[in-house]
Amino acid sequence: MQIRNMSVEPNFPMPIATVDTALLTLSGGALAVGLIERNRAPFIGMAALPGGYVHVPDDNSLEAAAARILREKAGLECRYLEQLGTFSGAARDPRGWSLTVAYFALVPEADLLAANSALTLQPVASLPPLAFDHASIVDAAVARLRGKSSYSALPAFLLPALFTLAELHAVYQQVLGTRLDLASFRRKIIDQEIVEPAESRKTGAHRPAGLFRLRAGQALPFQHRI
Amino acid sequence: MQIRNMSVEPNFPMPIATVDTALLTLSGGALAVGLIERNRAPFIGMAALPGGYVHVPDDNSLEAAAARILREKAGLECRYLEQLGTFSGAARDPRGWSLTVAYFALVPEADLLAANSALTLQPVASLPPLAFDHASIVDAAVARLRGKSSYSALPAFLLPALFTLAELHAVYQQVLGTRLDLASFRRKIIDQEIVEPAESRKTGAHRPAGLFRLRAGQALPFQHRI
DNA sequence: ATAATAGTGTCTCTCAGACACTATCGA
DNA sequence: TCGATAGTGTCTGAGAGACACTATTAT
Numbered sequence: 001m002q003i004r005n006m007s008v009e010p011n012f013p014m015p016i017a018t019v020d021t022a023l024l025t026l027s028g029g030a031l032a033v034g035l036i037e038r039n040r041a042p043f044i045g046m047a048a049l050p051g052g053y054v055h056v057p058d059d060n061s062l063e064a065a066a067a068r069i070l071r072e073k074a075g076l077e078c079r080y081l082e083q084l085g086t087f088s089g090a091a092r093d094p095r096g097w098s099l100t101v102a103y104f105a106l107v108p109e110a111d112l113l114a115a116n117s118a119l120t121l122q123p124v125a126s127l128p129p130l131a132f133d134h135a136s137i138v139d140a141a142v143a144r145l146r147g148k149s150s151y152s153a154l155p156a157f158l159l160p161a162l163f164t165l166a167e168l169h170a171v172y173q174q175v176l177g178t179r180l181d182l183a184s185f186r187r188k189i190i191d192q193e194i195v196e197p198a199e200s201r202k203t204g205a206h207r208p209a210g211l212f213r214l215r216a217g218q219a220l221p222f223q224h225r226i
Numbered sequence: 227m228q229i230r231n232m233s234v235e236p237n238f239p240m241p242i243a244t245v246d247t248a249l250l251t252l253s254g255g256a257l258a259v260g261l262i263e264r265n266r267a268p269f270i271g272m273a274a275l276p277g278g279y280v281h282v283p284d285d286n287s288l289e290a291a292a293a294r295i296l297r298e299k300a301g302l303e304c305r306y307l308e309q310l311g312t313f314s315g316a317a318r319d320p321r322g323w324s325l326t327v328a329y330f331a332l333v334p335e336a337d338l339l340a341a342n343s344a345l346t347l348q349p350v351a352s353l354p355p356l357a358f359d360h361a362s363i364v365d366a367a368v369a370r371l372r373g374k375s376s377y378s379a380l381p382a383f384l385l386p387a388l389f390t391l392a393e394l395h396a397v398y399q400q401v402l403g404t405r406l407d408l409a410s411f412r413r414k415i416i417d418q419e420i421v422e423p424a425e426s427r428k429t430g431a432h433r434p435a436g437l438f439r440l441r442a443g444q445a446l447p448f449q450h451r452i
Numbered sequence: 453a454t455a456a457t458a459g460t461g462t463c464t465c466t467c468a469g470a471c472a473c474t475a476t477c478g479a
Numbered sequence: 480t481c482g483a484t485a486g487t488g489t490c491t492g493a494g495a496g497a498c499a500c501t502a503t504t505a506t
Binding site for chain 1: 240241282287288311323
């Protein structure tokens with residue numbers, strides 16, 4: 001098969017387009033990102049975000065391409081996948097001018113461990129050198145997550161589908177890096193109907209906690225900041 | 227010159243990448259977007275956002291490409307230009323799978339009138355049919371502007387460099403589509419140092435109002451929502 | 453002086469943080 | 480019954496809306 005552009009119009013060099021995803025999870029109480037070792041040039045042997053080319057015949061959209069690549073390389077479906085931004089320039093790839101549409105995904109660590117993924121987790125606070133401009137992409141993903149966490153339910157996607165309010169509270173604190181008053185947190189999450197009670201309760205050594213799930217469509221913003 | 231990709235690797239069809247910008251301004255008290263008539267297929271004769279291909283040798287980044295295209299088609303430099311998102315798919319362009327990196331820009335109407343631009347302004351509330359998926363891009367730009375306006379100084383970029391607080395208040399109301407208490411608005415804008423006083427005052431028929439300018443780097447978020 | 457616009461003082465309501473309180477379970 | 484975790488009541492302080500008030504200019 002030969003190189004073929006989809007249009008006959010532009011008779012000049014075009015940037016190559018790829019898709020990369022920063023898959024974030026909480027591992028050992030710290031934010032971590034899923035990395036894969038590159039098996040070809042450029043940056044062969046270096047850690048990189050999972051990514052690849054759009055498959056024009058198969059992928060209906062860039063988001064579908066990102067989801068397919070996560071399926072192939074991490075063996076999982078992510079409940080949260082959002083376009084982060086497009087990174088471009090002459091310098092980011094030694095082969096020439098290129099462009100990558102970056103996504104960021106949130107996944108509970110349990111899902112990632114269950115799928116026997118080709119990815120390794122690295123805490124975002126101590127990343128190895130990454131291929132291309134992938135370090136910038138991770139930074140942008142973490143910044144986006146932190147920013148949105150103060151007024152949305154995004155951190156809930158780092159937990160399994162059912163969780164206690166104490167667990168959700170802990171995740172918010174870990175993501176935001178600040179202490180939050182538990183009583184106010186409970187009131188806000190419940191009053192604003194971010195979350196709804198599930199049937200069962202979580203049993204442990206002591207008084208069992210109620211279980212909750214995210215309400216449908218609730219990656220939505222809160223009315224006020226946390 | 228022949229079609230040439232920048233990499234030798236991918237031996238399969240690649241999406242074509244373009245850049246499009248939704249240039250927003252306030253015209254007659256309503257949000258409007260700058261449109262240009264397409265002079266070639268597809269969608270020839272139809273209104274579209276100003277856009278084009280990346281010029282690999284000239285443009286250092288996608289943002290530089292967007293700025294160049296605005297310079298060429300609107301004859302102006304925008305004080306605010308932000309990446310909006312990348313729109314993609316097999317259906318958006320009849321020639322095949324394509325991808326466009328969309329930007330949105332804010333400009334005072336006076337600047338647009340001064341530059342004798344090839345663009346015509348259309349209120350976003352009553353758009354004609356647009357080429358490609360440009361209607362979705364305009365919707366996304368307006369949503370982004372409205373969303374960020376409740377906690378940032380973005381609307382100030384719809385005004386000239388110097389403005390009164392009454393003018394800024396009016397712009398916020400027009401963008402957000404809600405009434406805002408003027409006293410609270412003044413206090414918030416001043417207390418949070420969004421804005422700094424300029425030397426002179428605006429003179430009119432009655433008591434002159436103080437002039438202000440945006441503080442450096444103040445597209446930044448407020449501490450609390452407006 | 454008056455009209456008109458610029459700008460302030462102050463009350464109230466809402467909401468988040470602080471923190472002490474009660475509730476409910478296992479052992 | 481006790482220890483531990485789950486969950487609530489209530490006070491306080493900060494900030495936004497309401498709105499009446501004062502200030503400063505042109506005519």
